[in-house]
Amino acid sequence: FRSENDGNLWTAINENLPNLVIKAITVNTKGHVYIGTLGHGIFKSTNNGDTWSEVNTGLNFRDINALFAYRPDDIIIAATNGGGIYRTTNDGQSWSRTNATTSRRLSQYTNSFYEELNSRNPVASNNGEGLFISASKGLNWSPEDTTNIRELDVNCATQLPNGLYMIGLRYKGLMVWDDLEYEWVSVGNNATGVTALVRNSKGTIFVVYPN
Numbered sequence: 001f002r003s004e005n006d007g008n009l010w011t012a013i014n015e016n017l018p019n020l021v022i023k024a025i026t027v028n029t030k031g032h033v034y035i036g037t038l039g040h041g042i043f044k045s046t047n048n049g050d051t052w053s054e055v056n057t058g059l060n061f062r063d064i065n066a067l068f069a070y071r072p073d074d075i076i077i078a079a080t081n082g083g084g085i086y087r088t089t090n091d092g093q094s095w096s097r098t099n100a101t102t103s104r105r106l107s108q109y110t111n112s113f114y115e116e117l118n119s120r121n122p123v124a125s126n127n128g129e130g131l132f133i134s135a136s137k138g139l140n141w142s143p144e145d146t147t148n149i150r151e152l153d154v155n156c157a158t159q160l161p162n163g164l165y166m167i168g169l170r171y172k173g174l175m176v177w178d179d180l181e182y183e184w185v186s187v188g189n190n191a192t193g194v195t196a197l198v199r200n201s202k203g204t205i206f207v208v209y210p211n
Contacts, residue, residue, distance in 0.1 A: 013049035036064025055092035068113035168194025
């Protein structure tokens with residue numbers, strides 16, 4: 001769906017889409033919209049969603065968990081379900097797999113990305129392995145050194161204005177990293193899992209809990 005009046009009215013924009021099970025969306029600096037589907041890979045729209053075209057050349061796994069736009073160079077990064085992390089440097093014309101496949105869990109269970117506060121580097125959150133960061137525009141990935149994070153089943157993550165991480169867990173709510181105690185501390189409602197987490201430019205945190 002698309003809104004052109006701050007969310008007051010929404011219009012369906014499903015032209016040319018064979019599968020409406022859409023799990024991810026992102027936009028590059030040209031205004032091109034990318035969506036990731038379940039089973040049919042990635043589609044791109046260059047006309048604000050009026051029509052869509054399939055852009056799957058080189059993408060061998062078609063279940064897409066997450067998309068990320070590295071805006072300084074208009075690189076799109078895609079996390080697949082079981083096939084690793086791919087990226088395109090030519091606006092979707094072709095995709096190549098990154099070194100994320102060196103970790104089995106990172107390859108299979110990466111389910112969200114966010115932008116690191118200062119560097120603008122992409123960070124991947126992963127069930128079972130925690131957080132991974134790329135300082136090479138999504139080409140290579142290395143684990144973030146955060147104690148015990150592999151035991152927490154991270155579903156999504158963001159970075160607070162003070163630079164510390166906040167993570168949304170698959171089953172146990174939100175946690176933030178405490179530099180003084182050197183441990184993860186629960187915040188908010190921890191009786192249920194978190195499906196999505198985002199921070200705006202003013203530092204406001206938005207979180208989605210399942211029904």
